[in-house]
Amino acid sequence: MAVTLRALQTVVPPTVLVQEQVRDIFAAQPGLSRLAQRLVTASFNLSGIDTRHTVIEELTLDSQVAEPQFFDAATQRLLVPGTRVRNELYIEQATKLFVEAGRRALAACPGLDASDITHVVTVSCTGFYAPGPDYMLVRELGLAPSTQRYHLGFMGCYAAMPALRTAKQFVEADPTAVVLVVSAELCSLHLRTSSDPDTIVASSLFSDGAAAGIVSSRPPVAGENALNLDHFETVITPVGEGDMAWKIGDEGFEMVLSSYVPHIIDEHIESALAPLFGRDESLTLALAAGVVAEADAVTVQAQSQSQTQEVGGSPGQVLTAATSASALSTAIAHWAIHPGGRSILDKTEAKLGLTEAQLVPSRQTLRTNGNMSSATILFVMKEILDGLATADGDRVCAMAFGPGLTVESGLMTVQRG
Numbered sequence: 001m002a003v004t005l006r007a008l009q010t011v012v013p014p015t016v017l018v019q020e021q022v023r024d025i026f027a028a029q030p031g032l033s034r035l036a037q038r039l040v041t042a043s044f045n046l047s048g049i050d051t052r053h054t055v056i057e058e059l060t061l062d063s064q065v066a067e068p069q070f071f072d073a074a075t076q077r078l079l080v081p082g083t084r085v086r087n088e089l090y091i092e093q094a095t096k097l098f099v100e101a102g103r104r105a106l107a108a109c110p111g112l113d114a115s116d117i118t119h120v121v122t123v124s125c126t127g128f129y130a131p132g133p134d135y136m137l138v139r140e141l142g143l144a145p146s147t148q149r150y151h152l153g154f155m156g157c158y159a160a161m162p163a164l165r166t167a168k169q170f171v172e173a174d175p176t177a178v179v180l181v182v183s184a185e186l187c188s189l190h191l192r193t194s195s196d197p198d199t200i201v202a203s204s205l206f207s208d209g210a211a212a213g214i215v216s217s218r219p220p221v222a223g224e225n226a227l228n229l230d231h232f233e234t235v236i237t238p239v240g241e242g243d244m245a246w247k248i249g250d251e252g253f254e255m256v257l258s259s260y261v262p263h264i265i266d267e268h269i270e271s272a273l274a275p276l277f278g279r280d281e282s283l284t285l286a287l288a289a290g291v292v293a294e295a296d297a298v299t300v301q302a303q304s305q306s307q308t309q310e311v312g313g314s315p316g317q318v319l320t321a322a323t324s325a326s327a328l329s330t331a332i333a334h335w336a337i338h339p340g341g342r343s344i345l346d347k348t349e350a351k352l353g354l355t356e357a358q359l360v361p362s363r364q365t366l367r368t369n370g371n372m373s374s375a376t377i378l379f380v381m382k383e384i385l386d387g388l389a390t391a392d393g394d395r396v397c398a399m400a401f402g403p404g405l406t407v408e409s410g411l412m413t414v415q416r417g
Contacts, residue, residue, distance in 0.1 A: 001217055003171045004415060005164065005181075005227045007109035008213040008382045011101045012053040012369060013093070015060065017188075017207070019049045025076055026203055029193040036195035043204040048342030048363060052207035052370035054188035055093035078193045086189045086252045090127025097184040097210035098122065098133040099140045105180065105212035106141065110221045112214065114141050116178045119148045119170050123159045123183035123374045125246060126190065126253065137182060156246055156402030157338055159183070159374040160211070161410055165232040167215035175217045184210035185373040190252040202255040205341055207370035211378035220417035225385045227396060228413040233276035240264040240405030261340070264405055266347040272407040273397070280411055283395065286331040328352055334390065334414075335359065336380040338400035339366035348399075361387065374400075385414070392416040 023044035027037050058065040063073040069081045106114060120143065122134045134149035150166065152159050160183045167179035187206035192199060220226040243258035277283055337348050339362045349359050361383035369379060377400045384390055396412040 001172070001175060002219070002228045002415070003168045003215060003217055004219060005213045005215050005229055005381075005412070006218070006220055006224065007105045007112075008227075008378060008385060009101060009104035009108055009211065010375075010379050010382055011097055011104065011210045012372075013055045013097070013208050015054050015057050017052040017054055017059065019044055019047065019051065019204075021061065022052075023204075025071075025078070026193060026200075028076065029078055031195070032193070033195045036197075036200065039197055039200050040204070043200050046342060047204045047370075048339075048345070048366050049205070049370050050367050052188070053209060055089065055097075055186050055208050056188055059188070080192065080251050083248065083250060083252055087127050087129070090186050090189055091129045093208075094124065094127055094133060094184050094186055095136050095140075097186075097208075098137055098182050101184065101210040101212035102137050102141055102180055102182045105182070105214055109214050110224060112178065112216075112218070114143050117141075117143050117147055117180050117214075118174075118177045119150070119167070119179040121150045121152065121163045121167055121179060121181045123152045123155075123163045123181070124185055125154045125156050125159065125373060126186045128153065133182070133184065137180065143180075154246065155374070156244070156406075157340060157371070157373045157376065158400035158402035158406055158408040160377050161232065161398065161400050161408035162234070163374075164213075164215065164229060164410065168229045168232070171215060171217050177216065178218070179215040180212065181215060182210065182212040183375040183378060185375050187371070187373050190255065192252065198256050198258060199254075201259065201341070202257050205257075205371040206255070207372050209369055209372035209375045209379065211375045211382070213378065220415055222417045224417040225390070226415045226417070227381065227385065228415050230411040230413055231276060231279040232408070232410045233272075233279065235268075235272040235275065235407045235409075237264055237268040237272070237405045237407065244401070244403050244405050246403055257341075261401070261405065262343040262347045265344055265401060265407075266351050268407070269348060269351055269399075273399075273409060276397075276409045276411060283331055283411065287327045329355055329358065331395065332397045333358075333394040334361070334384045334387075334396045336377060336384055336396060336398035337362045338377045339363065339380070340371055340401055342366065344401070357389070376400075381412075390414055 027040040170177045186208045191203045245256040247254045335358045365379045394414040398410045
């Protein structure tokens with residue numbers, strides 16, 4: 001039985017942050033050291049982001065708020081509200097995003113309405129309240145009061161992947177189940193000025209957004225694009241526990257995002273993918289066939305180049321790099337990589353030998369929306385589904401990274417109705 005993700009929809013709040021303007025504001029804050037000022041400029045300029053979105057309406061240069069809590073436009077000073085103030089705004093604004101994303105997913109799923117939903121799985125790590133977003137979805141969308149509700153909270157950027165895995169398990173246990181999965185993150189509530197390098201990096205990347213989809217055993221209808229959820233895998237890397245973390249402080253939630261994270265991913269991404277690929281027999285065979293075919297071609301090339309002394313490194317090194325890159329790019333057409341930052345995408349592309357085209361959905365999501373924590377990977381998956389180059393039967397590999405350092409991955413297959 002195929003379990004399918006349908007009606008993937010995304011929502012962002014209307015207030016747009018232009019990266020260059022935000023950079024200048026953060027760099028001009030009082031109390032920053034000269035080194036911190038340089039780090040702000042470098043982090044924002046190298047982020048790969050043009051625009052982000054926020055639920056904080058006063059975060060604009062022309063704001064007319066009489067008593068600002070987050071940003072004083074008159075003095076261009078970032079203010080320091082307490083955790084309670086930030087969380088109260090989360091309750092108000094996150095509810096709107098959860099409900100809107102869920103409503104759009106229901107509207108985009110032909111042949112299905114609110115009464116068909118049996119389970120709700122919500123995801124967020126940027127605020128708390130109870131009754132929570134799972135409850136609000138039931139009430140605001142008119143779902144049955146018997147709808148089973150589950151919330152995955154405070155897991156970080158990778159949490160949408162276990163949410164999809166959980167939804168898949170519900171459907172496998174009960175083929176009549178229909179699961180609404182919604183992720184909403186308000187990361188901008190916790191951005192702050194600081195001379196701390198980790199805080200500066202976080203301030204240059206994070207933003208707000210929401211995404212939703214419906215998981216069931218019902219196939220897509222004619223003209224509809226969907227993803228069969230084939231396999232999922234979780235791996236905790238042997239290092240990195242302190243390099244990506246998320247804690248609650250007196251002045252909001254505090255992100256630790258070390259500059260060493262891309263290096264950890266670069267070192268461990270292949271071993272993290274190995275158990276996922278091992279779950280799929282057809283992919284294993286495709287990779288093996290690609291390695292054998294490429295090995296023959298590279299061996300001939302290496303021998304020819306060796307005669308003219310043009311080969312750099314040993315023939316074994318050339319062979320390993322070429323076969324790995326070619327086999328992966330051929331067997332898996334699309335890669336939904338969580339754009340935790342530009343350097344993470346650069347490291348992943350180089351390590352796995354992916355093409356520039358295969359990283360376009362991730363880079364485009366980062367460029368226009370920034371890092372929306374757990375919701376981001378769903379934005380990337382929607383970019384892939386909506387792409388003109390996506391064909392029925394294409395394989396998709398999705399990966400997201402979070403505290404721990406945890407790598408969540410999934411294999412999917414494009415299904416067109």
